Amino acid sequence: MPKSRSTPPTTAPPPFDPEEFARSSESSLEAASDFKLTAQLPTAPPLNKRARLSVPPSDVAWFDLSPEAMLLCDSLDGTRTLLELLECPGPEPRPTLATVAELHEARLLAFDD
Numbered sequence: 001m002p003k004s005r006s007t008p009p010t011t012a013p014p015p016f017d018p019e020e021f022a023r024s025s026e027s028s029l030e031a032a033s034d035f036k037l038t039a040q041l042p043t044a045p046p047l048n049k050r051a052r053l054s055v056p057p058s059d060v061a062w063f064d065l066s067p068e069a070m071l072l073c074d075s076l077d078g079t080r081t082l083l084e085l086l087e088c089p090g091p092e093p094r095p096t097l098a099t100v101a102e103l104h105e106a107r108l109l110a111f112d113d
Contacts, residue, residue, distance in 0.1 A: 045100060051080070051081060052076050052078035072085065
């Protein structure tokens with residue numbers, strides 16, 4: 001019976017850096033995880049209805065909001081629309097659509113007709 005020799009494998013290394021490939025694949029997966037179906041996206045808040053907070057003002061501190069969003073919360077008393085708040089001259093910084101979106105996504109906005 002012939003003896004079998006132990007020979008090293010003849011597999012060639014890949015033509016790319018495996019660690020770099022793993023890093024780029026991981027970042028692609030992370031980017032894809034932010035994907036949302038259109039049905040899962042929230043509807044835009046109405047800019048032409050009077051806006052107020054959906055929670056008592058004392059509860060706003062429990063939410064992780066930006067300073068700009070906290071400032072906008074002080075103006076949400078149900079007397080003005082979001083459009084009026086966005087356009088009104090006043091102390092800087094003026095609210096932006098990103099600030100409105102932050103409050104909307106936190107479900108802090110309620111609207112009156």
